[in-house]
Amino acid sequence: MAYKDLHDSPFDQTTIAKLDFFEDYAQAWIPTFVMSEADTICIFDFFSGTGYDLNGVEGSPIRILKKIKEHIGNIFQKGVKVKVYFNEWEPNKKEQKKFELLQKACSDFLYENKDVNRAIELNLFNENFEELFPKLLPEIKKFPSLVYLDQNGIKFLSEKYFLELEKTRQTDFLYFVSASYFWRFGESEEFKVHLDIDMEAAKKEPYKFIHRNIIEQLRMKLPANSELKLYPFSLKKGANIHGIIFGATHPRAVNKFLGISWKRNEINGEANFDIDDxxxxxxxxxxxxxxxxxxxxxxxxxxxxxxxxxxxxxxxxxxxxxxxxxxxxxxxxxxxxxxxxxx
Ligand SMILES: C[S@@+](CC[C@H](N)C(=O)[O-])C[C@H]1O[C@@H](n2cnc3c(N)ncnc32)[C@H](O)[C@@H]1O
Incomplete structure (x- = not known):
């Protein structure tokens, strides 16, 4: 399935709303672990993009680095090692221009912000997520980790990855999912190989609830004794519904996510529009x-x-x-x- 490249034009309002949400979560997550007993914490951004959009609006990797900078005093004082993993890979392209832009954006930022450069260990990758994820999974499991999966489409919500994240114990993850694709193509085999959602059940509810519905069905796929909690935040983009899927096992993490959701929408806390009328x-x-x-x-x-x-x-x-x-x-x-x- 072909996707429009997010970096071919300036970020739209929905993309910015998504990135603001990601950023708010980093803002809440970083100090929690810096002030705890953890000696190492990790942040993974598996689909980093270029660093900035065409107008210079910051993308997820730069926003993460800026949040680290905000907490730099405590990071040094507590002696916490912060490992950062950014990945960007363009399928079917020999020349990896977006990765080059990402490299430059990070090195410029770290040159300008030497304190952040000293505080973090930055690991940059130019690999297909499918191959990189299994390689980095032991690291995700070993340390308190914040994992961003800002994919195009839905492919990497597949049980192959999602259920691996379920097994981790100190991981908070935020997926981006183009939920409306399910509505249109969810019954096709191409979709079902990635994630089998009962579209007949999903379509009994109005379209605007598609993202909520996917989460309900994902919950049913979790092992019976799973402690993983999943929450949606739906994002309306024109006529389409996309959204964030948050997952974590700890109530403190859930508290943070829901706090951000309700701050962004004080009426129904679950979308960037009035989802429940x-x-x-x-x-x-x-x-x-x-x-x-x-x-x-x-x-x-x-x-x-x-x-x-x-x-x-x-x-x-x-x-x-x-x-x-x-x-x-x-x-x-x-x-x-x-x-x-x-x-
Ligand atoms: C939705 S964008 C991420 C945007 C980014 N978070 C930002 O703030 O700019 C998804 C990115 O994943 C990259 N990508 C697509 N397929 C990939 C794969 N299989 N593995 C790794 N990256 C991939 C695309 O080139 C694209 O830049």
């Missing part, structure tokens, strides 16, 4: 009355579980909050109101 639910309609918004509906369910004694501890409450893709503040608002009523 909550704006329309604010006003009562003649026939339906007032429909609860996503947050109100969640708070109702929290209240029922607390009042029925099903949720009795903070831990149980937080597990429910994260399982539902919400943030602690939504539950505490509800508890505050319940306490007020009791008085």
């Amino acid at each position: 909550d704006a329309a639910k604010i006003q009562a309609t003649l026939f339906e009355g007032k429909r609860p918004t996503k947050i109100e509906d969640f708070q109702k369910r929290v209240a029922i579980k607390v009042l029925s004694g099903e949720i009795t501890t903070n831990k149980k409450l937080l597990d429910f909050v994260y399982a539902e893709g919400h943030i602690g503040a939504h539950a505490s608002d509800c508890l505050r109101r319940l306490k007020k009523k009791e008085r």
Whole structure:
């Protein structure tokens, strides 16, 4: 399948929204591990691109380096080794121009920022992800790792890679997936060899939920005892829906991801548009009355579980909050109101 090259034109708004999200996650992830007991941390950007777009807007690798710079004081103070892995490879091209641009962008940045140059070990690769991933997997498994998989299309969401990431214990990963491709081609054999999604089930829901739906089906592919938690963030690009898939096992990581999602969309926290039509639910309609918004509906369910004694501890409450893709503040608002009523 042919893909439009992201670097042939300036980044569009959706690409920038995706990169901003990636950047926010690095901003939250780096200090957590720098301030912990870890002596080495790793960041992998397997599909790095060129470093900048045609207008000089920073791409994922430069954004990662800038985030490292923001935490440089603590990195030196704690003596943490930061290993950075960037890869860029253009299929079927003898001349690897994008990789050359990436090399130059990194070396210029590190020349200008000698502190970052001293703090990190930069490993640059010009390899097909299919071959590089198995080579770097032992490193991903060994250290706390942040893994970006900003692919074109959907191919590398294949179980071959995705289930390997599931087995890691200290990895947070962010995939980019062109979810709308599933809608169009998901039934074809070309797609099914990479990821077999039940498109009949997916198409029972409106198109705008395709990304959410893929995640639900991915969850079903996880081993029964898996601790991996998966969350979507859908991105609308014109008529198409794409999105980020976040995965991690630790509740602290989930908390960070959901915090960023809800900060980016305070109404329904799961997309860069009003995916659950909550704006329309604010006003009562003649026939339906007032429909609860996503947050109100969640708070109702929290209240029922607390009042029925099903949720009795903070831990149980937080597990429910994260399982539902919400943030602690939504539950505490509800508890505050319940306490007020009791008085
Ligand atoms: C969506 S772009 C990544 C954009 C990048 N994150 C940025 O901020 O500019 C995907 C990149 O992966 C590269 N690519 C395509 N197939 C690849 C493969 N099999 N292995 C590694 N890189 C690949 C493409 O050349 C392209 O630059």
